[in-house]
Amino acid sequence: MINPDDFDFIAKLVYDRSGLVLTPDKSYLLESRLVPVARKHGLKGLTELAGALRARSVQLIADTVEAMTTNESLFFRDTKPFEQFRKLVLPRLLETRTSKRSLRIWSAACSSGQEAYSLAMLLMEEGPKLAGWNIEIVGTDLSTQMVERARAGVYSQFEVQRGLPVQMLVKYFRQDGDKWQIDPRLRAMVKYREFNLLSDLSPLGTFDVIFCRNVLIYFDQATKARVLEQTARRLPPDGVLFLGGAETVLGVTDRFEPLPGERGIYRVAPPTPPLPSPALMPLAMPMPAMAAMGGRR
Amino acid sequence: MKTCLIVDDSTVVRMVARRILGELKFVTREAVNGAEALESCARSMPDAILLDWNMPVMTGIEFIEMLRCMSGGNVPRVLFCTTENEVGRIRQALDAGADEYIMKPFDSEILHTKLDQLGLIDA
Numbered sequence: 472m473i474n475p476d477d478f479d480f481i482a483k484l485v486y487d488r489s490g491l492v493l494t495p496d497k498s499y500l501l502e503s504r505l506v507p508v509a510r511k512h513g514l515k516g517l518t519e520l521a522g523a524l525r526a527r528s529v530q531l532i533a534d535t536v537e538a539m540t541t542n543e544s545l546f547f548r549d550t551k552p553f554e555q556f557r558k559l560v561l562p563r564l565l566e567t568r569t570s571k572r573s574l575r576i577w578s579a580a581c582s583s584g585q586e587a588y589s590l591a592m593l594l595m596e597e598g599p600k601l602a603g604w605n606i607e608i609v610g611t612d613l614s615t616q617m618v619e620r621a622r623a624g625v626y627s628q629f630e631v632q633r634g635l636p637v638q639m640l641v642k643y644f645r646q647d648g649d650k651w652q653i654d655p656r657l658r659a660m661v662k663y664r665e666f667n668l669l670s671d672l673s674p675l676g677t678f679d680v681i682f683c684r685n686v687l688i689y690f691d692q693a694t695k696a697r698v699l700e701q702t703a704r705r706l707p708p709d710g711v712l713f714l715g716g717a718e719t720v721l722g723v724t725d726r727f728e729p730l731p732g733e734r735g736i737y738r739v740a741p742p743t744p745p746l747p748s749p750a751l752m753p754l755a756m757p758m759p760a761m762a763a764m765g766g767r768r
Numbered sequence: 769m770k771t772c773l774i775v776d777d778s779t780v781v782r783m784v785a786r787r788i789l790g791e792l793k794f795v796t797r798e799a800v801n802g803a804e805a806l807e808s809c810a811r812s813m814p815d816a817i818l819l820d821w822n823m824p825v826m827t828g829i830e831f832i833e834m835l836r837c838m839s840g841g842n843v844p845r846v847l848f849c850t851t852e853n854e855v856g857r858i859r860q861a862l863d864a865g866a867d868e869y870i871m872k873p874f875d876s877e878i879l880h881t882k883l884d885q886l887g888l889i890d891a
């Protein structure tokens with residue numbers, strides 16, 4: 472059992488570095504994931520690990536934070552968002568970006584790359600329509616190990632059967648023993664890099680579409696709001712944000728609003744107009760009407 | 769409720785498949801080889817067929833080739849479910865008219881997502 476002081480210290484460190492929230496009921500998770508990290512660094516147990524962390528060993532801190540991330544992912548996760556992307560978002564972008572002929576998509580928290588590669592496959596399926604277009608998909612994650620896996624694009628038999636239609640498997644993967652390697656053309660479409668969502672997002676530039684799925688669920692309200700507000704600045708007015716099935720902007724930030732009629736897709740909210748100053752209001756305005764004007768949307 | 773015909777010569781595989789499909793609210797039928805499966809389809813076409821490759825009497829490939837020639841034989845969505853995991857085999861199955869392909873060992877999540885993509889899971 473980890474002692475409460477060490478738990479608090481490690482939980483705070485992980486929170487500061489990644490935004491991941493570890494409540495005391497997660498101490499079993501912390502133990503099961505960090506004992507191997509301690510061993511790897513030649514430390515006997517969690518007490519020694521906490522001691523070394525207090526001494527600020529950089530690699531150890533990185534490994535500890537990384538070990539607490541949950542990296543589960545699958546191809547075309549939840550199906551629906553990818554349909555919405557293909558049927559609704561992409562056709563509109565192809566129209567509005569037709570003179571620029573360029574498209575940038577971001578898979579924020581890409582884990583082992585399934586989300587970014589799913590998008591690459593959908594774009595590839597568009598075929599000649601996208602010939603001559605400059606398409607860039609950027610996949611980022613906090614975890615070094617995940618970014619390396621995503622870059623390699625090699626998946627197990629189990630992974631390629633989760634969410635990936637077999638026709639796509641045959642078309643876009645090369646079999647290598649019991650592993651499946653993604654097509655070099657798709658690999659070339661996606662650039663992966665390590666990136667922490669808590670850091671300044673502006674170096675990434677702007678994107679037409681952002682997939683930020685199944686990562687906000689691990690953050691507290693304040694962190695969610697902060698990440699979403701920064702994310703809004705990475706989108707043009709007609710850009711869209713996809714969130715995971717259990718995530719929403721409602722009650723978190725007013726920088727985004729749901730795309731009418733579409734679940735899970737958001738656009739940047741227009742700035743709220745300043746309230747009319749009382750001096751300009753007709754004097755005889757009845758009270759209920761004034762109340763209605765005061766309410767925000 | 770959707771129906772699924774499970775075609776496999778292994779009692780254990782049929783049992784596992786029956787349990788998973790039951791959880792996914794399918795009514796299941798079973799056959800131990802392609803010939804039995806053809807008889808079952810002749811009586812009535814299921815919505816889905818979970819099909820092993822290597823079976824005595826009639827293999828999965830022989831079965832699907834005949835099924836796709838039967839009247840109404842294009843209706844069932846056919847998911848191969850086999851230990852054959854060479855990409856050449858997968859292509860052969862797709863050419864013969866398979867809709868999906870599961871490489872054993874599989875689990876309920878794999879079966880679920882594949883059926884979902886074929887539009888066979890009621891929301």
Ligand SMILES: C[S@@+](CC[C@H](N)C(=O)[O-])C[C@H]1O[C@@H](n2cnc3c(N)ncnc32)[C@H](O)[C@@H]1O
Nearest residue numbers: 489540542544580582613614667668684685686
């Ligand atoms: C469950 S995966 C989501 C993968 C994919 N987006 C999906 O929906 O399938 C969550 C990922 O978020 C990453 N993550 C957690 N905190 C992060 C942070 N502060 N910055 C960047 N990535 C983070 C984890 O490393 C993990 O790979």
